[in-house]
Amino acid sequence: MSKLTELSTLSVETRRLELAKVLAAGLIRTLLKKVSNATEEDKETRQSPDDGLEDS
16 A cells, blocks of 8 residues: 555544654755765865975
8 A cells, every 4th residue: 555545544633743754754864965965075175185284
């Protein structure tokens, strides 16, 4: 049975809760991807070029 068919047999309140769970999961996935991409970009930005200076 597909997810839509399952939802059509549930009460309105339960459908709303199921929809909220699906939307929240999608939002969390999207945010995690953005954080992951930002972290990768930050790592690339933090790598300073080798300018010949050494720590003393």
